[in-house]
Amino acid sequence: MAHIVASFDEDLVQVQARISEMGGLCEELLSKALQSVQERDPVLARQVIDRDRALDAMEMALEESVVKIIALRQPVAADLRVLIAAMKIASTLERIGDLAKNISKRAIPLSSARPARLTTSIARMGKTTLAQLSDVLNAHASRDVDLAVQIWNQDYEIDEMYNAIFREVVTYMVEDSRLIGIGAQLMFIAKNLERIGDHTTHISEMVYYIVKGEPLGDDRPKGEPTGVDFIHE
Amino acid sequence: MAEWFHPLLALAVAVFAALSAALGLPPLAAFLAGGLVVLLAVPVARRLADSAAVPLSDPPRDPAHPPPAAPDPGRALLERLPAPLLVIARNGCIAYANPAAHAALPHVEPGAHFAHLIRAPDFVAAVTATLVDGEERACRFTTFDGSERHFEARVGLLPADPAFGTDRRAIVQLEDRTEPHKAEQLRSDFIANASHELRTPLASVIGYIETLQHHARHDPEARERFLGIMAREAGRMQRLVDDLMSLSRIEMSEHLRPVEVWSLNGIVTECVSALQPIAGQQGVDLLLELDPQDCRVAGDRDQLSQVFTNLIDNAMKYGGPGGSVRVLTAPPSRAHPNRCGITVADTGPGIAREHIHRLTERFYRVNVSHSRNKGGTGLGLAIVKHILNRHKGRLEITSKPGEGSRFTVWLPRAASGDVAQPPPPPDPGEAKPLGM
Incomplete structure (x- = not known):
């Protein structure tokens, strides 16, 4: 549905394009952060840490232009939803970038420690998280509600991976107390990935909201946190 | 101009x-x-x-x-x-x-x-x-x-x-540039995986050969026994190489969307009937309970058959003799909009929660010796996962120890198009190449 003022359409197109661009940068940050953990590459890790600033700047610029559009055009209904959701998605993406940066920060000390077999599990969890993020950005770009709902329902898989890694890492630290340092770093990396998964579901909620005009609900399937009884088994 | x-x-x-x-x-x-x-x-x-x-x-x-x-x-x-x-x-x-x-x-x-x-x-x-x-x-x-x-x-x-x-x-x-990129990666994966997994059976075969060359040389009873073990180990290596090859073939085509449209019930029914004789041998009840409301999916027929064959075969292996394996249509799920599901359910011992998400990892085994005894290569579910990736499908695993396991395959419904016909069965008189 075109507006009488054609430049308003253009504004909306541009705002949403900026979201996709921020998403692209997020994907790159996350994939490089994971690569820096897996390949024990501190140089790459530092690149990610520096790159995160660009994401922050993009978020600021987007917020500014959304505020300007709201003030100038006073949009209602679907257009207003698009703009509100754009602001929320942008700040969610910015947080995802922060978490990716944090993963890279932890990759630096890990790169000088000896290789841990646990990084395979982390790499797998990272791959799943990255694919979910990529899918939700596609869902946003093509307004695919089905895909958004599916991602929203699938996040428990990432929760389950996190719980399994938690268990694995604790067992690993119990076996050899010299590995507690490495273990703690790996645990935080896994936790960051789990948070990214949660943020991803928030973006699917936004996509649903843009298209349907109502919230997706709050009965999302979640993984149960692991107990600690297994340590004494 | x-x-x-x-x-x-x-x-x-x-x-x-x-x-x-x-x-x-x-x-x-x-x-x-x-x-x-x-x-x-x-x-x-x-x-x-x-x-x-x-x-x-x-x-x-x-x-x-x-x-x-x-x-x-x-x-x-x-x-x-x-x-x-x-x-x-x-x-x-x-x-x-x-x-x-x-x-x-x-x-x-x-x-x-x-x-x-x-x-x-x-x-x-x-x-x-x-x-x-x-x-x-x-x-x-x-x-x-x-x-x-x-x-x-x-x-x-x-x-x-x-x-x-x-x-x-x-x-x-x-x-x-996906293909050259992948080929490179697959080569290094193949070397890492194959060398590690082939080492155990090879070491055992070499050990038996040495025994046969020395003190078991004149012991016909031991010779028979050792040759049996060697044949089993060699068979395992062969299956492993076959699975690795088929896995890398699947990975190479993973980014190509399949276009042919098939009847999902048709493919599943065919797999189940092909596996009935094996179920009989193993003393497992293999039951087919499909919803007559069929679903059409875009896919590679051979690969989809491999998905169901691997899942049913696993269920029979780990469900144990005397158990039953049910293949049924999954009820529509909110988590998988616009997809149709087929569940393979067994009555086996079930899988503990911490193992479930790792099952599709290559060479991941819940119980190493148990899997080896059953002749598993550790690649069956990895193959399933990669085929489903290509088809934009999902594998959902639910299980609790003591309550059996359910493996559900979710495939996107095909938008439209005519259902392709399966190729005519191969002529039995036709000469087939011999496996090496």
Whole structure:
């Protein structure tokens, strides 16, 4: 549905394009952060840490232009939803970038420690998280509600991976107390990935909201946190 | 442009483009050819750009088909160009995508902003900069949804020309580099996996050979026993190599969308009947409980059969003799909208929660010795996962110790199209190549 003022359409197109661009940068940050953990590459890790600033700047610029559009055009209904959701998605993406940066920060000390077999599990969890993020950005770009709902329902898989890694890492630290340092770093990396998964579901909620005009609900399937009884088994 | 010049130049460019594709000329030459073709088609692209300024707040719902071809030689050339090609208008909206681009990038939507299609920062930066300064640029980027794909893009400018209007446009030529990239990675994975997994059976075979050469040389009873073990270990190595080969074949084709449409019930029924004799041997009840309401899926028939065969085979192995394996239609699920599910349920001991998400990892075994005794290679579910990745499907595993396991395959419903017919059964008299 075109507006009488054609430049308003253009504004909306541009705002949403900026979201996709921020998403692209997020994907790159996350994939490089994971690569820096897996390949024990501190140089790459530092690149990610520096790159995160660009994401922050993009978020600021987007917020500014959304505020300007709201003030100038006073949009209602679907257009207003698009703009509100754009602001929320942008700040969610910015947080995802922060978490990716944090993963890279932890990759630096890990790169000088000896290789841990646990990084395979982390790499797998990272791959799943990255694919979910990529899918939700596609869902946003093509307004695919089905895909958004599916991602929203699938996040428990990432929760389950996190719980399994938690268990694995604790067992690993119990076996050899010299590995507690490495273990703690790996645990935080896994936790960051789990948070990214949660943020991803928030973006699917936004996509649903843009298209349907109502919230997706709050009965999302979640993984149960692991107990600690297994340590004494 | 003179009347005679247009078709003549078009012909020359077509020949050049075809030659460069066939002979593998340097990319720059191919790019120039592409550029020339586009130059010819600028009026077409312009017309398209003008009609395609659709706002994103209401995106076109049926973008899969390029607009009908106009009777224009330049247009026809573009449509036939084998390389994916995009024309991007100055405001960033996709003005034109040729059929090769539609095939390579299923989300392509003329009129939408290009960042919705390809959002990799390097690509976005290259297109944005080229639209401003007109320099030619090349970049590489990766997409991460489902299976990773690697591309190389060359971005150039269609210069502003008073004959065609004053707006600049960027042309983008894409090249899918996923296959060489994957081949490289698979090679290193193969070496890492195969060497590790082959070592155990090889060590055991070598050990028995040494025993047979020395003190068991004159002991016929021991010889019989050892040869039996050696045959079993060698068989395991063979299965392992077979599985690794089929896994790498599947991975190589993972980014290619299957197109044929099949009846899901048909494929499942066929797998179950093929496995009935084995179920009989193992003393397992194999039951088929499909909903008569069939579902059509786009897929590679052999690969989908392999998915169900592997899952049923696993269920029979780990469900244990005396148990039952049920293959049934899964009720529609909110978590998998627009997909149909088939569940393979067993009555076995079940799987503990911490193992479930790792089951599709290659060589991951819940119980190493148990799996080896059953002749498992540790690759069955990894193969299932990669096939489902290719089909944009999912594998859902639910299990609790003591309550059996349920493996549900979710496949996207095919939009439309006729169900393909299975190939005729092979002639029994036909000579088959012998497995080595």
